[in-house]
Amino acid sequence: MNVSFYGHVRQYHNIKDEIDANIREILESGQYVMGPVLKRFEKEFAAYHGIEYTVGVGNGTDALWLAFQALGIGPGDECITTSSTFFATAEAIWIAGATAVFVDSDARTNCIDPSKIEAAITPKTKALVPVHLYGQCADMKAVREIADRRGLLVIEDNAQGIGARGDGFRIGELSDAACTSFIIQKNLGCFGDGGAVVTKHEKVDRVVRKLRNHGSDKRSCHSPGCNSRLDDIHAAVLSAKLKHIDEWNALRRKWAARYSACLKDAGNLTLPYESPGYYHVYHLYVIETKKAEHRDPLLNFLNENGIDAKCHYPIAIHQQEGYPWGKGARIAGGIPNTERNAACCISLPMFPELTEQEVDYVIGKVLEWDRKAGVA
Numbered sequence: 408m409n410v411s412f413y414g415h416v417r418q419y420h421n422i423k424d425e426i427d428a429n430i431r432e433i434l435e436s437g438q439y440v441m442g443p444v445l446k447r448f449e450k451e452f453a454a455y456h457g458i459e460y461t462v463g464v465g466n467g468t469d470a471l472w473l474a475f476q477a478l479g480i481g482p483g484d485e486c487i488t489t490s491s492t493f494f495a496t497a498e499a500i501w502i503a504g505a506t507a508v509f510v511d512s513d514a515r516t517n518c519i520d521p522s523k524i525e526a527a528i529t530p531k532t533k534a535l536v537p538v539h540l541y542g543q544c545a546d547m548k549a550v551r552e553i554a555d556r557r558g559l560l561v562i563e564d565n566a567q568g569i570g571a572r573g574d575g576f577r578i579g580e581l582s583d584a585a586c587t588s589f590i591i592q593k594n595l596g597c598f599g600d601g602g603a604v605v606t607k608h609e610k611v612d613r614v615v616r617k618l619r620n621h622g623s624d625k626r627s628c629h630s631p632g633c634n635s636r637l638d639d640i641h642a643a644v645l646s647a648k649l650k651h652i653d654e655w656n657a658l659r660r661k662w663a664a665r666y667s668a669c670l671k672d673a674g675n676l677t678l679p680y681e682s683p684g685y686y687h688v689y690h691l692y693v694i695e696t697k698k699a700e701h702r703d704p705l706l707n708f709l710n711e712n713g714i715d716a717k718c719h720y721p722i723a724i725h726q727q728e729g730y731p732w733g734k735g736a737r738i739a740g741g742i743p744n745t746e747r748n749a750a751c752c753i754s755l756p757m758f759p760e761l762t763e764q765e766v767d768y769v770i771g772k773v774l775e776w777d778r779k780a781g782v783a
């Protein structure tokens with residue numbers, strides 16, 4: 408049996424009529440850029456979060472650096488984040504001209520460990536940038552408490568957590584901005600690139616709106632910004648899909664629960680940890696091998712058996728040779744949990760349209776490997 412990693416095409420076929428109707432509406436309207444459908448989607452997305460403002464932009468990386476820019480984060484400033492994330496988190500800090508400071512991630516959730524933040528704060532620290540890694544919220548209450556006490560901004564990298572909740576908090580509620588990506592493989596994906604900034608600050612909304620459109624909020628008047636707009640055709644697709652996101656996230660949770668129940672006795676593996684009271688939306692279902700030397704053999708075994716398992720992320724940002732070290736970033740303290748996760752992580756197929764047969768096939772193969780690894 409072959410089990411793929413993504414289910415975009417299945418998803419499209421499940422709601423083809425809704426998507427096609429929305430796309431046709433755009434094609435017939437002739438309003439392809441900054442039209443009424445984008446405005447409508449921005450309102451829907453803000454309402455979904457229960458947060459005042461949403462600005463659609465070209466991608467998740469731009470959402471981050473435009474939010475940094477709107478909040479006055481730039482050269483000379485430090486942003487505290489984790490190295491256990493997709494490269495774009497730190498890349499956006501670098502694009503803004505600021506310095507990324509990596510602290511360790513929590514051993515169980517792989518999100519930022521709030522107890523490591525305080526020691527990394529310097530007079531240059533301007534913001535905390537927690538990542539809702541794999542679809543589980545970082546501990547935002549602890550992050551917010553530190554930010555309040557130390558006078559720092561908070562920007563959530565929410566590329567992976569649309570629809571997630573924490574214990575008593577929502578995304579966007581405890582931050583200055585929450586930045587999202589709509590690239591197709593994310594939980595809410597358009598048919599290409601897209602992103603958004605969700606914020607309760609009128610000023611952030613106004614400034615990002617201006618920056619994304621060549622620094623223009625009045626016809627023919629400009630200041631330096633960029634071109635990073637969410638196309639109306641993508642907004643039309645997202646508008647159709649937003650109606651289904653909660654149902655899709657519930658299916659991700661159903662498959663995650665099945666994986667976790669059936670793999671709980673696999674002695675060579677550590678399973679994803681759900682913080683009590685949190686609503687994890689499993690953008691990725693990431694297990695770890697207890698021994699780093701087991702990771703590649705398990706990954707290869709799954710791949711050889713037709714299962715498209717992957718690693719997120721096998722090379723943490725601080726291990727990337729391509730990152731502009733020196734001015735671009737530094738590590739604060741040891742980051743052993745980040746390094747363990749990079750060495751041991753494996754992502755099993757996870758998307759709402761999986762079938763029970765596919766999930767059970769994956770489980771069977773993981774258990775088959777685990778039994779052999781235990782003997783070796």
Ligand SMILES: *Cc1c(COP(=O)(O)O)cnc(C)c1O
Pocket residue numbers: 466467468469492493495496538564566567587588589590600601602
């Ligand atoms: C996908 C992702 C981004 C970047 O989003 P793009 O739309 O690809 O620019 C940023 N941060 C994290 C954690 C991501 O997963």
